[in-house]
Amino acid sequence: MNFLLLQPDEVDEDGLATLHGRRARHLAQVLRAERGQRLRCGLLDGMLGEAVVEAITPTTATVRASFTRPATPVHDVLLLAAPRPKVLLRMLAHAAALGFARVMLFRSWRVDKTWLQSRAFDPDLQRAQLVLGLEQAGRTRLPEVLRFDRFKPLVEDALPTLALPAQRFVAHPAAHNSTRTLGPLRGPFALALGPDGGFLPYEIEQLQSAGFCPITMGAHAQRTETALAALWGQLDLMRGRATFGKE
Amino acid sequence: MNFLLLQPDEVDEDGLATLHGRRARHLAQVLRAERGQRLRCGLLDGMLGEAVVEAITPTTATVRASFTRPATPVHDVLLLAAPRPKVLLRMLAHAAALGFARVMLFRSWRVDKTWLQSRAFDPDLQRAQLVLGLEQAGRTRLPEVLRFDRFKPLVEDALPTLALPAQRFVAHPAAHNSTRTLGPLRGPFALALGPDGGFLPYEIEQLQSAGFCPITMGAHAQRTETALAALWGQLDLMRGRATFGKE
Numbered sequence: 275m276n277f278l279l280l281q282p283d284e285v286d287e288d289g290l291a292t293l294h295g296r297r298a299r300h301l302a303q304v305l306r307a308e309r310g311q312r313l314r315c316g317l318l319d320g321m322l323g324e325a326v327v328e329a330i331t332p333t334t335a336t337v338r339a340s341f342t343r344p345a346t347p348v349h350d351v352l353l354l355a356a357p358r359p360k361v362l363l364r365m366l367a368h369a370a371a372l373g374f375a376r377v378m379l380f381r382s383w384r385v386d387k388t389w390l391q392s393r394a395f396d397p398d399l400q401r402a403q404l405v406l407g408l409e410q411a412g413r414t415r416l417p418e419v420l421r422f423d424r425f426k427p428l429v430e431d432a433l434p435t436l437a438l439p440a441q442r443f444v445a446h447p448a449a450h451n452s453t454r455t456l457g458p459l460r461g462p463f464a465l466a467l468g469p470d471g472g473f474l475p476y477e478i479e480q481l482q483s484a485g486f487c488p489i490t491m492g493a494h495a496q497r498t499e500t501a502l503a504a505l506w507g508q509l510d511l512m513r514g515r516a517t518f519g520k521e
Numbered sequence: 522m523n524f525l526l527l528q529p530d531e532v533d534e535d536g537l538a539t540l541h542g543r544r545a546r547h548l549a550q551v552l553r554a555e556r557g558q559r560l561r562c563g564l565l566d567g568m569l570g571e572a573v574v575e576a577i578t579p580t581t582a583t584v585r586a587s588f589t590r591p592a593t594p595v596h597d598v599l600l601l602a603a604p605r606p607k608v609l610l611r612m613l614a615h616a617a618a619l620g621f622a623r624v625m626l627f628r629s630w631r632v633d634k635t636w637l638q639s640r641a642f643d644p645d646l647q648r649a650q651l652v653l654g655l656e657q658a659g660r661t662r663l664p665e666v667l668r669f670d671r672f673k674p675l676v677e678d679a680l681p682t683l684a685l686p687a688q689r690f691v692a693h694p695a696a697h698n699s700t701r702t703l704g705p706l707r708g709p710f711a712l713a714l715g716p717d718g719g720f721l722p723y724e725i726e727q728l729q730s731a732g733f734c735p736i737t738m739g740a741h742a743q744r745t746e747t748a749l750a751a752l753w754g755q756l757d758l759m760r761g762r763a764t765f766g767k768e
Contacts, residue, residue: 276718276742346740368747411741454761471523491754492761493593494658495523500615503747504754507738511755514701514739 278315316414345414349462355469359394370407380422384471433484442486449488459513525562563661592661596709602716606641617654627669631718680731696735706760
């Protein structure tokens, strides 16, 4: 935590916030913060700014925060076939840190049914992971997490009606299109990742009908967790570079 | 495991291998393999090919393997400030799956000294994780893992004498150079990743003297695990695309 994320109801009208628990202990014991020290901070779902430590003990900290700069807006959407519970919780933190605005968790054929009943679907546990990801990356926008227990309602009912970015990709090691031959991107994208065994051909077809272009990073299939960061890196790079040559 | 990785001493001169333990159980119980079934396979540090199941019980499997194609050669090098033990073991699997030929683990200022005494430095545990990564990605070359308990001997003695790729990058959120403005890459690269709190300015200077160019993916710092996959994705993309426009 190099970045202090504050919740709106913690901050009074003078910008004062008194912290207990994890963040206070981290400030006192890891960062060894002292009175007068300045920290980068942000307001959950709000702006970025700076906090000054006004008082500190080993277990409580009082800071005065001011929020002066807008946070980077986020619009990307992650569609994620529910991985096993421990991996799901980690991936929620990754997704928040990478700047996804929405995570749509779903069950596809190769997703173990019991995983959707696991504690990794506890909203409080999910939120805690999302907050850790935001703190890591110095972001403030809490991703919205949606859940679809069946694949068909997701592709037939939800995808056509939800506002999703027009640029849509589904990771598919057997895809014909490689990220090496994609043209430049503009603005937000939606990225769908299957379970570790991959999507069924039928599921890929359904996602294609919903506008998702199957893409591969190459011949070597990666775990979902690695694929998320690597594909995000590639798509974000193609969006960020000013120009690309033609292949 | 969609890919059966065999060790040279398991395979007799007729290509027959009898498996017990994890791989046999996976074939029998997860893949429900039957006699006659064909699987992709590879020989550790060797070629790729196909294996045919000759006999199978719930706990043993006999396969006949033939190795006919060379594996993708790997030459990239990862320099990794030792993360906490659980993360290190996961990252070794990621590194093997992404195709690093060598992983140089080291201690920098912000690495907890006790982590280098942890079980994550047990060579057998490390090897097991590397093998899992190879199986995931259908690769065969076992990465070499080197260990440097002090930073200075690494940069002053090892880096100048070891054969390292000429293209060298160090991940540094505060870097002036962004991956968005890098030119195209050719061939292998070395990538250095610091601990979660980052490198000290002095350490960055030392790495720069050893030919490492500090680069950033943007304003949002990621966990080491996410940074590894995202940066690999970006560098591999820049190497794989035929051309890039000028910025």
